[in-house]
Amino acid sequence: MLCWQIYIWFFLPIATTVAVHYECLPYPVRSVCKIEHISYHPGDQISFPAGYQQYHIRLPKSMRKTSSRVTHFDHQLYEAMHRPTSIEMIRVGLKELSLPTKLLLGDFSNNEIDSVNTTNEDNFHITYLDLSSNKLRNMNFVSALVNLEILHLGFNLIKVIPNSVLSTLTKLKYFYLQHNYFISSIPWNDIPRSTIHLDFNTNNLTEVVLTNISLPSLEYLNIRHNTLLKFNVTELLRAAPNLKEAYLLNSDLGEIQMRKIYAELTANNVTFKSPFKECEYDEESDMPYEACMTSYQKDSSSKISLQTVLLYLVLVGNVVVFMCIVLLVFKLINRNLIRYLQ
Ligand SMILES: *[C@@H]1O[C@H](CO)[C@@H](O)[C@H](O)[C@H]1NC(C)=O
Ligand SMILES: *[C@@H]1O[C@H](CO)[C@@H](O)[C@H](O)[C@H]1NC(C)=O
Numbered sequence: 617m618l619c620w621q622i623y624i625w626f627f628l629p630i631a632t633t634v635a636v637h638y639e640c641l642p643y644p645v646r647s648v649c650k651i652e653h654i655s656y657h658p659g660d661q662i663s664f665p666a667g668y669q670q671y672h673i674r675l676p677k678s679m680r681k682t683s684s685r686v687t688h689f690d691h692q693l694y695e696a697m698h699r700p701t702s703i704e705m706i707r708v709g710l711k712e713l714s715l716p717t718k719l720l721l722g723d724f725s726n727n728e729i730d731s732v733n734t735t736n737e738d739n740f741h742i743t744y745l746d747l748s749s750n751k752l753r754n755m756n757f758v759s760a761l762v763n764l765e766i767l768h769l770g771f772n773l774i775k776v777i778p779n780s781v782l783s784t785l786t787k788l789k790y791f792y793l794q795h796n797y798f799i800s801s802i803p804w805n806d807i808p809r810s811t812i813h814l815d816f817n818t819n820n821l822t823e824v825v826l827t828n829i830s831l832p833s834l835e836y837l838n839i840r841h842n843t844l845l846k847f848n849v850t851e852l853l854r855a856a857p858n859l860k861e862a863y864l865l866n867s868d869l870g871e872i873q874m875r876k877i878y879a880e881l882t883a884n885n886v887t888f889k890s891p892f893k894e895c896e897y898d899e900e901s902d903m904p905y906e907a908c909m910t911s912y913q914k915d916s917s918s919k920i921s922l923q924t925v926l927l928y929l930v931l932v933g934n935v936v937v938f939m940c941i942v943l944l945v946f947k948l949i950n951r952n953l954i955r956y957l958q
């Protein structure tokens with residue numbers, strides 16, 4: 617008897633702390649399970665309610681004692697979620713990701729992922745994958761994801777795009793690889809012909825050679841802020857006859873060359889106006905990068921001073937209104953007091 621009590625006393629707390637059940641927050645879309653806080657390490661006993669096809673796990677809107685922590689996204693966690701088709705798991709400290717083959721949409725941006733396991737598996741269904749702002753150093757895992765249409769790999773630490781890693785992605789349409797500061801060349805031959813949108817903004821491309829390359833669907837190309845010394849627009853327009861927008865500003869190209877590039881783009885109806893407000897006019901007025909940044913800094917400082925002035929005016933206005941109210945109240949009290957005394 618005593619032995620039994622000791623047994624319960626000893627093991628029950630352990631059992632209850634190990635098995636954690638998560639509930640979804642109230643949300644009007646029935647297929648979506650939103651969770652603000654989750655903690656998972658491989659081997660943890662964890663469970664979720666059944667019947668949800670989409671999981672949204674991200675930072676809570678208000679402060680909490682602890683933030684979410686999911687170091688590994690593995691098979692066991694996916695099974696516990698009842699194999700949803702869509703998972704957004706943002707800012708949970710994810711380090712390792714084992715992609716489930718049945719997943720259609722995965723947003724694992726803003727984590728610390730340095731490895732993605734797509735080995736020993738085939739037939740990945742995923743069409744949308746966002747791994748931006750992580751710590752990826754290589755992108756070999758990508759070649760297995762043959763159904764991808766949108767791939768976000770921006771803001772990582774990727775150094776090279778290995779040969780033929782992209783050529784298997786025959787459905788790829790949007791490819792983002794901006795701010796991977798070390799990438800110095802693109803295997804243009806491997807870029808799938810289905811590609812519509814390419815973003816290589818802020819990498820370390822030293823040259824772009826498009827001889828014999830054909831990208832018939834390409835409408836958008838961004839290779840701003842690389843280290844290009846020359847660029848042949850005629851070649852680009854031949855390779856991508858349906859191009860609509862091209863962002864090519866590279867400070868090393870110099871003003872004269874940039875002016876020629878803009879003239880040729882204009883003549884071919886290709887837009888190059890910067891989508892970013894801070895440098896809205898630099899692509900038009902051929903301002904080199906430095907000039908654009910300095911004018912931006914000047915701009916923002918004048919914006920701040922304007923804000924301060926406005927704030928000041930509002931403050932003064934408030935003080936005036938407050939004084940008026942005080943005066944009015946004082947007058948009213950005074951009048952009533954006189955009437956009372958009379
Ligand atoms: C990758 O995933 C497969 C199948 O899920 C597993 O067998 C393998 O051990 C994993 N590899 C690594 C390096 O984790
Ligand atoms: C960019 O490329 C240049 C020339 O190839 C090289 O000297 C430089 O170290 C590279 N920068 C980075 C951040 O890799």
Ligand SMILES: *[C@@H]1O[C@H](CO)[C@@H](O)[C@H](O)[C@H]1NC(C)=O
Pocket residue numbers: 827828
């Ligand atoms: C382009 O194709 C032609 C003909 O096939 C070939 O002779 C040439 O070497 C190719 N150029 C490049 C840069 O691949």
Ligand SMILES: *[C@@H]1O[C@H](CO)[C@@H](O)[C@H](O)[C@H]1NC(C)=O
Pocket residue numbers: 848849850851
């Ligand atoms: C740009 O490429 C076109 C077409 O291949 C070629 O005729 C032209 O000479 C090139 N321009 C420069 C400046 O290399």
Ligand SMILES: *[C@@H]1O[C@H](CO)[C@@H](O)[C@H](O)[C@H]1NC(C)=O
Pocket residue numbers: 883884885
């Ligand atoms: C550019 O657009 C104008 C007006 O739509 C058109 O007349 C012209 O032929 C176009 N030029 C090219 C090179 O497509």
